[in-house]
Amino acid sequence: MAKSNTNRLINEASPYLRQHAHNPVDWFPxxxxxxxxxxxxxxxxxxxxGYSSCHWCHVMERESFENEETAAMMNDLFVNIKVDREERPDLDSIYMDYVQLATGSGGWPLTVFLTPDQAP
Structure with missing residues (x-):
């Protein structure tokens, strides 16, 4: 895939976030x-x-976040935020706890839909 897209993650310190800097998804940190x-x-x-050494995070990037049609839908419907769990364990803990309580299981990559006020 040609790396013609660049989003806000390009200037982040996290290598995991920078890995997503050329996705067609309009990611925000x-x-x-x-x-x-x-x-x-x-x-x-x-x-x-997600995090850098997460196998399924890389699979999801390849199968979903690099897909132009999927990215267009995501960009149209959502404000897309990417978090490195190793950089922000506080956010990972909050939303993983929610997912585990709501569904009985959880793992990475973790995808959660939130209101504009950050409530799941």
Whole structure:
């Protein structure tokens, strides 16, 4: 795949986040800008949490996040936020706990749909 897309993750310190910097998904890192945009546009958040050595995180990137049609749908419907669980264990813990309580299991990559106010 040609790396013609560049998103906000290009300047992040995390190698895992930078790995997604050329996805056609319009990724935001977790932060004020992403949360402000979600509220201003009244769009739900698609939160994706993973880490560099996660096999299934790489599979999901290849099969979903590099797919132009999937990315277009994600970009249209959501504010997309990518989190490195090794960089933000606090966020990983909050949302993994929620998923485990809600479904009885959890793992990575972790995908959670949130309201613009960050509630699952």
């Amino acid at each position: 977790w932060g004020e800008e992403a949360l402000r945009v979600a509220k201003e546009q009244d769009k739900p958040i698609l939160l994706s949490i």
